[in-house]
Amino acid sequence: MLKFLAKGLVRDRSRSFFPILIIAAGVMLTVIFYSWLNGYINMLIEDNARFDTGHVKIVTRAYNELIDQKPYDLAMMNVGHRIETLSRDYPQIQWQPRIYFGGILDVPDENKETLKQGKVAGLGVNLLNSNFERDILNLEQAIKQGKMPSKLGEILISRDIAEKLGIQINDEVTMFGSTMYGSITMQNFIVSGIVVFGVQILDKGAVIIDISDVRKFLDMEDSASEILGFIPKYNEAATYQISAEFNEQNSDPTEEFSEIMIPLKDQGQMAFMINVIDQRMGMFIFIFIFVMSLVLWNSGLMNGIRRYGEIGVRLAIGESKGHIYRSLILESIIIGITATIIGTGIGLIFAFMLQHYGINISSFMKDAEVIMNSTMRAQITPSCYVIGFIPGVFASIIGACFAGIGIYRRNTAQLFKELET
Amino acid sequence: MKENFIEIKHVKKEYPMGTNKFVALKDIDLNFSEGEFTGIVGPSGSGKTTLLNIIGSLDSQSEGEVIVLGYEVADLSSSKSARMRSENIGFIFQTYNLLPVYTVFENVEFPLLLLRINKNERIKLVTEALKWVGLLDKIKSRPSQISGGECQRVAIARAIVKKPKLVLADEPTANLDADNSHNILKTMKKINEETGTTFIFATHDAKVIKYLKRKITLLDGSVAKDELVNGG
Numbered sequence: 190m191l192k193f194l195a196k197g198l199v200r201d202r203s204r205s206f207f208p209i210l211i212i213a214a215g216v217m218l219t220v221i222f223y224s225w226l227n228g229y230i231n232m233l234i235e236d237n238a239r240f241d242t243g244h245v246k247i248v249t250r251a252y253n254e255l256i257d258q259k260p261y262d263l264a265m266m267n268v269g270h271r272i273e274t275l276s277r278d279y280p281q282i283q284w285q286p287r288i289y290f291g292g293i294l295d296v297p298d299e300n301k302e303t304l305k306q307g308k309v310a311g312l313g314v315n316l317l318n319s320n321f322e323r324d325i326l327n328l329e330q331a332i333k334q335g336k337m338p339s340k341l342g343e344i345l346i347s348r349d350i351a352e353k354l355g356i357q358i359n360d361e362v363t364m365f366g367s368t369m370y371g372s373i374t375m376q377n378f379i380v381s382g383i384v385v386f387g388v389q390i391l392d393k394g395a396v397i398i399d400i401s402d403v404r405k406f407l408d409m410e411d412s413a414s415e416i417l418g419f420i421p422k423y424n425e426a427a428t429y430q431i432s433a434e435f436n437e438q439n440s441d442p443t444e445e446f447s448e449i450m451i452p453l454k455d456q457g458q459m460a461f462m463i464n465v466i467d468q469r470m471g472m473f474i475f476i477f478i479f480v481m482s483l484v485l486w487n488s489g490l491m492n493g494i495r496r497y498g499e500i501g502v503r504l505a506i507g508e509s510k511g512h513i514y515r516s517l518i519l520e521s522i523i524i525g526i527t528a529t530i531i532g533t534g535i536g537l538i539f540a541f542m543l544q545h546y547g548i549n550i551s552s553f554m555k556d557a558e559v560i561m562n563s564t565m566r567a568q569i570t571p572s573c574y575v576i577g578f579i580p581g582v583f584a585s586i587i588g589a590c591f592a593g594i595g596i597y598r599r600n601t602a603q604l605f606k607e608l609e610t
Numbered sequence: 611m612k613e614n615f616i617e618i619k620h621v622k623k624e625y626p627m628g629t630n631k632f633v634a635l636k637d638i639d640l641n642f643s644e645g646e647f648t649g650i651v652g653p654s655g656s657g658k659t660t661l662l663n664i665i666g667s668l669d670s671q672s673e674g675e676v677i678v679l680g681y682e683v684a685d686l687s688s689s690k691s692a693r694m695r696s697e698n699i700g701f702i703f704q705t706y707n708l709l710p711v712y713t714v715f716e717n718v719e720f721p722l723l724l725l726r727i728n729k730n731e732r733i734k735l736v737t738e739a740l741k742w743v744g745l746l747d748k749i750k751s752r753p754s755q756i757s758g759g760e761c762q763r764v765a766i767a768r769a770i771v772k773k774p775k776l777v778l779a780d781e782p783t784a785n786l787d788a789d790n791s792h793n794i795l796k797t798m799k800k801i802n803e804e805t806g807t808t809f810i811f812a813t814h815d816a817k818v819i820k821y822l823k824r825k826i827t828l829l830d831g832s833v834a835k836d837e838l839v840n841g842g
Contacts, residue, residue: 190723193716200711502707505668506721506768507696509689 194520203495204520208488209528212585215481216532216577217539219474221567223576224540226470228568230463234423234453236388239325242456243417245282245428251445252414259289261407261414262369265448268413275416279431282420283321286413288313288403292366294346294396296354305354309396311364313403317341325419328384334358335382338399344378345397348385356380364396368408376406387564428452477580478587485588490595517593518586525585533577543567615808616642616665621674623660634660636831638674642810644775647802649811649818652828658812659780661828665810666699666778667691679775696724700769704781706761708753714740715749718767725772739771743797759790763797770801776808783815795821
């Protein structure tokens with residue numbers, strides 16, 4: 190019987206072509222949208238991990254209370270030793286100390302007097318002793334002019350602040366700030382490179398300095414405001430498990446300078462944002478199923494009217510209403526699966542192109558306050574291959590179920606009479 | 611020959627027409643025996659098709675009793691009456707009503723699929739039925755590729771392929787020319803005589819009447835005459 194129905198579908202294009210076209214188009218959009226959101230979430234996670242959160246982050250409990258203010262006066266001490274023990278206890282994780290700080294960048298004139306000044310967000314990372322931070326921050330690609338700092342006293346600055354303050358490569362600039370203990374501090378740096386991360390909030394006003402220089406500048410010997418942990422491949426469950434274990438052993442709620450490990454998703458608004466995105470995806474799929482069901486219901490009704498003759502004959506020959514109804518649903522499953530395969534294939538082609546080339550959205554992100562790459566890309570994951578089956582097959586079946594109710598609502602004699610008209 | 615193959619007792623059929631009722635059949639009393647080749651004749655609107663549909667359990671009477679092959683038609687559920695039709699009754703229609711997307715072979719095969727008959731047996735039965743109607747050379751054709759007469763022969767093959775006890779034919783020659791009508795009727799007569807299949811026609815075609823053994827004349831929903839003809 191299945192073969193018989195399949196033959197009918199293949200030969201009667203009006204029975205299969207339109208529904209397949211509609212479902213395939215919808216599935217294609219679902220796959221593109223889903224892979225796009227995948228890419229967006231992944232980009233959001235990775236960009237935040239690279240620049241701010243790590244996959245896990247260790248700070249003092251006191252620091253964590255005010256973490257939005259990056260209060261480096263509440264930083265961890267003896268960080269060198271701490272990283273050694275962390276590397277021993279969690280060898281699968283790369284641990285990196287960082288210091289986030291704010292300051293004023295002063296550009297002097299030829300008389301060494303202030304020519305221009307601008308607020309900057311400073312990032313102290315390990316630039317000189319290891320390549321890890323260079324790689325994770327993608328600095329080689331981010332440097333648009335100049336070169337990586339090769340010795341102490343060199344600084345990278347972001348393009349926008351360089352343009353705003355008229356800074357050139359090899360210019361000497363002065364950083365003003367306050368030490369960990371609250372004293373005013375200043376230090377001269379030579380601009381070795383100008384960077385563009387493609388992340389608006391960083392490109393607006395960031396400076397990157399080797400952490401040794403920052404420690405000296407802020408009087409934070411062997412300290413770090415945060416220790417970021419990076420696992421080779423982000424795994425949300427693993428970050429929660431590691432954090433729970435760590436906090437069980439190391440975190441004392443009564444001791445404000447005891448350490449606390451925070452998984453990426455619990456930092457800032459990440460959990461909220463990811464949940465909102467997941468909800469949007471769920472809503473999109475629901476709306477898709479609903480709208481497609483309405484379209485396919487209508488299509489099924491039109492098709493059903495066209496097929497009353499066939500249904501009448503089948504009743505007369507001895508097929509029961511239930512069997513006819515089930516066969517219509519079986520047809521819809523065949524149509525749904527076929528259309529989903531086609532739609533998924535086409536959707537994946539577009540998703541691949543979006544993954545490869547991406548779309549530049551920097552013009553929409555001039556005032557963005559979140560760390561997000563200005564080139565949005567899709568990401569094809571194994572779930573992209575199957576996500577379309579949910580709306581594709583469901584919409585087809587629901588459409589057929591609604592349309593087929595007409596068979597039950599008309600009595601046999603009526604259907605049979607329509608056969609003769 | 612089995613008596614009381616079909617029993618129709620005091621059957622009345624009414625259709626609602628606005629606030630009134632249209633009476634299609636009035637107090638019909640008829641019996642049919644196995645192997646009959648009977649025509650229900652009469653002008654349009656006399657109730658022939660309605661009576662045929664009730665016998666075929668496609669419709670139900672408003673009053674009275676209809677027993678077909680031992681089943682009280684009014685008592686059958688939708689699925690049971692479908693099963694009875696599937697196992698015992700073949701239908702032939704004025705407009706052939708072949709499934710247009712399927713080939714001649716597949717159209718004839720369809721009733722056997724419903725009976726879940728295995729593939730080898732289906733091939734044997736379909737071939738046999740098409741041989742009866744002389745269409746073995748058209749098995750791969752679609753209905754749109756054959757003539758009206760050939761379509762009706764396919765419809766006959768589809769009706770007889772499952773070897774039903776009863777074939778109900780509603781105006782089977784109405785859309786055919788004289789030659790095709792005679793060919794069709796000869797085929798059905800031959801099947802009736804050689805297999806003992808009961809044929810009941812609804813017709814007002816004089817050509818059909820020449821082949822009948824029994825002629826039941828309906829007028830305004832009542833049996834006006836019930837007679838054996840042509841030596842029946």
